[in-house]
Amino acid sequence: MSEPSKLVIATRASRLALWQAEHVQARLQALYPSCEVSLLKMTTRGDQILDRTLSKVGGKGLFVKELETALLDGRADLAVHSLKDVPVDLQSPFSLPVIMQRDDPRDAFVSPGYASLAELPDGAIVGTSSLRRESQIRAQYPQLQVKPLRGNLDTRLGKLDRGEYDAIILAAAGLRRLGLGERIRSLLGPDISLPAAGQGALGIEILESRTELAQWLKPLECADTASCARAERAVSRVLGGSCQVPLAAYAQVEGDSLRVDALVAEPDGSRIIRSHRTGSVAQARELGEDAARELLANGARDILARLLPPAT
């Protein structure tokens, strides 16, 4: 097999995105020492829009679109994404040939004054703009107030430190990547906060026509994480994959077997519908689809219909 002589990685310019791109850069450089691996740093619309909640301005696709333009123009060969931010309806001419090994998929509790959600006093203010996190917190801790929190990780921590919130919830993986792991007071298990599809994993996007490039990238793949991602993303796809809906999907592989847990919630936490499936890793996608169909049959269809008016 031939080796690449030059690879350009398109990345958002946030500190987290840069860490992730540099991580992939280092892995590729180690694999292909004579290759020149560089970064193309871009500011996306998702990064610029900080005043409105993301779900109202076009969703996660905003973080991905501009990087895709660079792939189409030939300015970059690959784009590195937090898998969580990659739309589940990604399609031709793009593909996601590589899912890398997942870091901790859990949500983290961050607070200067308290050690856990359970320790917070009545009326305490918890910051998150994720409907998934908000609905699960409201369901289990109705005595807490949940307030919106936007911006990159440093911005969010700044707002916490200035006293605008008593605690905030962030992905553990993102905090640790930025060397902020010591800010984590406790981790929320999947029973308290079921993670988002793909949380903690990185995905590499390329043009699907670049089959040789896909082969060069293949050594970065983690087969187990890829199976989990297939199951989790299938859940989101069947449910419409919108971030206007509180939905979560988390899969785990043990040997040849995969278990996927899924949920859809009312945003106010008044109702959480859960399902799970266990089966063969080879059936990852079908397991995710089945779990999602069970949610639809058990009430998620009504929640989705109310939150997502049909397109006209």
Ligand SMILES: NCc1[nH]cc(CCC(=O)O)c1CC(=O)O
């Ligand atoms: N929503 C933004 C985002 N996308 C990926 C991560 C963290 C890293 C990951 O989950 O892979 C974060 C921050 C967060 O949710 O706290």
